[in-house]
Amino acid sequence: VSDQPSPVRRPGGRSARVRAAVLDATIEALLDRGLEITIRDVARRAGVNETTIYRRWQTKEKLVLDAVLSHLEQEVPVPDTGTLTGDLTALLEATRAVIVSARGALLLRLVARSDAPDYDPLIQEFWTARFSMIEQILERADQRGELRPGIDRRLVLELLVGPLDLRVLLTREPIDSSLPSHIVDLVLSGIASTASAPRRV
């Protein structure tokens, strides 16, 4: 329905500026007030009409997820350094930088906190989109022959990111700057001593 080309939708146009203003306002409102934000409050902060927001995002839930996703995409771009080790380390270093910031930790905790069942499909959709974007890293590594064949790529990404999220959300363990490379080393080479490592290819 919304796929027809329109001068209003070109990047950098008024529409893009409004979108950016609304998403920034949403993040600010989330940081101030958590999930209790209202579209009225976001509209006020962004200097737009409420109807503009409803027309584009329909519900508060969709607005919140669009804001958090866009924020993460900006803060953690998909790297392309030429090697698997380089890409994964860059990805985790950028993820760490977001997560150790007060803003990033708060946004993650908001997603973890939103246990309303009507949020779940949107949240799943959000992370599926995010992970399939990052999977490009593994696709390129596979083409270069750096990856063990037949691997579940989504699970690999969950393995890499899991310890960071675990520390922020559950254990509150500090995340020092050497952690990304330690994780990448472990996930690349495994923990089994070479002799007994299972190689189920």
Added chain:
Amino acid sequence: VSDQPSPVRRPGGRSARVRAAVLDATIEALLDRGLEITIRDVARRAGVNETTIYRRWQTKEKLVLDAVLSHLEQEVPVPDTGTLTGDLTALLEATRAVIVSARGALLLRLVARSDAPDYDPLIQEFWTARFSMIEQILERADQRGELRPGIDRRLVLELLVGPLDLRVLLTREPIDSSLPSHIVDLVLSGIASTASAPRRV
């Protein structure tokens, strides 16, 4: 102060029964009312005096953490199957069972949600105790020569558990029954194709 031997403290005695009743009542109260529970409410549910609870746990925060920790310890015992693969798979299967239960997911989300700074030291203490208990698995594997030398054991455990917590707390992705063995396979053998796997021993 409380280390002197006392007939009241023997396992299975009245004191142990009171402790179990209070911790069970705390879990029930948490599931009903979240972190807004009161010691008065827990005392009523357990059929004990409030002073009994204050004498033993001092604060609501300490009571909550003791309850959640004891619950996890009961639900996820540390396995000893004789092999690293066996132990890790058993550990993750028990963890999965807790996490996919409504009760377990709720308890994890409560910990993730409690962002009051005065909770943080207690939460860190809780997970440090929990992880050092599970590290026995890796200690035994190391003695059997199954483990690559020089490995950060706590990080290994975070890698294993991370994807499960990530799915429950953030992505809401389903956790099917084959996930534990897939995780163990990846963490044991790594994702790099054998030729290019870094072996930093």
